[in-house]
Amino acid sequence: xxxxxxxxxxxxxxxxxxxxxxxxxxxxxxxxxxxxxxxxxxxxxxxxxxxxxxxxxxxxxxxxxxxxxxxxxxxxxxxxxxxxxxxxxxxxxxxxxxxxxxxxxxxxxxxx
Amino acid sequence: xxxxxxxxxxxxxxxxxxxxxxxxxxxxxxxxxxxxxxxxxxxxxxxxxxxxxxxxxxxxxxxxxxxxxxxxxxxxxxxxxxxxxxxxxxxxxxxxxxxxxxxxxxxxxxxxxxx
Numbered sequence: 001x002x003x004x005x006x007x008x009x010x011x012x013x014x015x016x017x018x019x020x021x022x023x024x025x026x027x028x029x030x031x032x033x034x035x036x037x038x039x040x041x042x043x044x045x046x047x048x049x050x051x052x053x054x055x056x057x058x059x060x061x062x063x064x065x066x067x068x069x070x071x072x073x074x075x076x077x078x079x080x081x082x083x084x085x086x087x088x089x090x091x092x093x094x095x096x097x098x099x100x101x102x103x104x105x106x107x108x109x110x111x112x
Numbered sequence: 113x114x115x116x117x118x119x120x121x122x123x124x125x126x127x128x129x130x131x132x133x134x135x136x137x138x139x140x141x142x143x144x145x146x147x148x149x150x151x152x153x154x155x156x157x158x159x160x161x162x163x164x165x166x167x168x169x170x171x172x173x174x175x176x177x178x179x180x181x182x183x184x185x186x187x188x189x190x191x192x193x194x195x196x197x198x199x200x201x202x203x204x205x206x207x208x209x210x211x212x213x214x215x216x217x218x219x220x221x222x223x224x225x226x227x
Binding site: 032034036041042043044045046049051089093095096097099100102103104105 | 152
């Protein structure tokens, strides 16, 4: 079946530190890959996505590259801010708007 | 532009009671989804719908019922609530055509506690 594995949290970083959250996937076919973010007390919102191998998604200083050879989609940011504190979910689907398969989420806390 | 709303935002109920969680979207999106969020599990799909009157089971459908008589509404009913259904429930919607047909838009969630 299809599945997503992401690094367990929580992750605590100081402001301006470098962030990496690892995500690997297993899928039949060629999935689209997503990172969603959930700020405290809110629903999820799309952070970035990539739909084919070697695509790089980017938004708000975050980046992730679709690596088919390693089945990975790691999230990175060069300099985190306190406002980036949230839970980050890696997810995939196989086509269009079919249901998403989520990882378990990684809680990030950034301290000033 | 209300987007996607869920009601109630918080609900406490007792074991055995019937509970309905409401989801309403103003975008006329074809797809709608119900997920539950639990610690250690991330989000798991309960049911989804590709259009009015079309629904399909997800990963964890047992104990839940859905209906979709109108495109904009997708209520989720717990027929006889159990403690294991204590969770945060998220509704989401998405387009079938046009831009960003692979993006889902999430509501703010309903926190349900079953005593």
